[in-house]
Amino acid sequence: MTEKKSPKIVMDSNGIERCLTRIAYEILEKNKGMDNLVLVGIRTGGIYLAERLQKKISAIEGREIPLGILDITLYRDDIAKSKKKAPLGKTNIPFDLTEKKVILVDDVLFTGRTIRAAMDALIDFGRPKMIQLAVLIDRGHRELPIRADYVGKNLPSSLWEAVSVNFLEKSGRDEVVIEEET
Amino acid sequence: MMKLGKKDILGIRDMSIAEINLILETAESFLEISTREIKKVPTLRGKSVINLFYEASTRTRTSFEIAGKRLSADTINISASTSSVVKGETLIDTARNLEAMNPDIIVIRHSAAGAPHLLASLLRQSIINAGDGAHEHPSQALLDMMTIKEKKGKIAGLKVALIGDILHSRVARSNIYGLTKMGAQVVVAGPATMMPRDINQMGVRAYTKLEDAIADADVVMMLRIQLERQKQNIFPSLREYAQHYCLNRTNIKLAKPDAIVMHPGPMNRGVEISPDIADDPGCSVILDQVNNGVAVRMALFYLLSGGNE
Secondary structure, X not given: OOOXXXXXXXXXXXXXXXXXXXXXXXXXXXOOOOOOEEEEEEOOHHHHHHHHHHHHHHHHHOOOOOEEEEOOHHHOOOHHHOOOEOOOOOOXXXXXXXXXXXXXXXXXXXXXXXXXXXXHHHHHOOOOOEEEEEEEEEOOOOOOOOOOOEEEEEOOOOOXXXXXXXXXXXXXXXXEEEEEOO | OEOOOOOOEOOOOOOOHHHHHHHHHHHHHHHHHHHOOOOOOOOOOOOXXXXXXXXXXXXXXXXXXXXXXXXXXXXXXEEHHHOHHHHOOOHHHHHHHHXXXXXXXXXXXXXOOOHHXXXXXXXXXXXXXXXXXXOEOHHHHHHHHHHHHHHHOOOOOOEEEEEOOOOOOHHHHHHHHXXXXXXXXXXXXOOHHHOOOOHHHHOOEEEOOHHHHHXXXXXXXXXXXXXXXXXXXXXXXXXXXXXXXXXXXXXXXXXXXXXXXXXXOOOOEOOOEOHHHHOXXXXXXXXXXHHHHHHHHHHHHHHHOOOOO
């Protein structure tokens, strides 16, 4: 048995801030402004990121971009296998998605299964013109044919490592941490 | 991760505060699905729910059925009048046959108290009690608590008055267990012939006069007067009952100005509740109860369904 390595901080609050600023500009550049653009954050990490992207995009464009919250628990593909249930959070998408360009926001892109569930959920809300994906970290190991349109940082990782994003709102500080799975 | 530590939902009496809170919070998240254009999520695809109803029911059976369908479960309804019960099959035989068809959840309503408990001990499926005799009706109490929490922001510390036939009411019993557990002050009122002998041991205060019970109440819950009970000589006439126990514009003034009025349905208008109160959107939350009922039952299906371990 090798000794367990201590958690390593791979991105600090300044790093996260710069990534989000860049992604905000990239979103506006790719979509030529914010017409018909909406943000949807995936519970829970994606909400914090989506809120910050909302502030940045709204500040750049001078008007508010709509923001929705999505809980994907009910769309998971492993829900029937486990008696244990993730606490079900509220979904709140207070606008029609039909013909909208949806920027789906999550913290870490890993197997792609969460994103598959999120896309199924979004389509139940209407027929978006387009769905794009923005993530802070892409750690690889995809199990489905899914890729992100906007990536904060590509972080090659091993399957036995855990990548977590801590947020000021929840943990008291912003940082991306990589550690060996316990 | 959260877990409901139960195979079955048989009553509120054996439920913990944590379990009640888990169910209510889960149900609150399910409310939104019924507001969507496509009112369906794929969560329970491939699961099947049997609604086995030995007593008449519109609201509860429909509510369980809609809840199952909105979660993509297959729901099958069996009512006593159209089943082999009329051919003389026993409850146990019916249940064993249903079990052999491998459903995941069986919802049962039966006129005999304890019928769901019997099934729960015999079958590996999850059993939900949808009303057993005069014993318990847990999903009704849960939707009532959800409605109170939604309208008042809390349950603890509120004064809740239950009025009517407490003795024969499974709704009253489940609500008394649940509301006292959640810290509400529960008072009841009804004719002496409709009051359980051991009412004081249930942690509630009992009155014979409606006015005494609803004074300063935050919540007034009217119970259905079961018309078939009239034959048992426990009350002389509907008219006399209404004179003493009908909630109306005058006596409701005794409750808090922002009091809410609840009724589990079906209502006898003009008997236990006057139509102008029942239809007053300012105080009546009767249709909110029905709406919350679907969400509560979705939460029960969701929390009960899982692997086959």
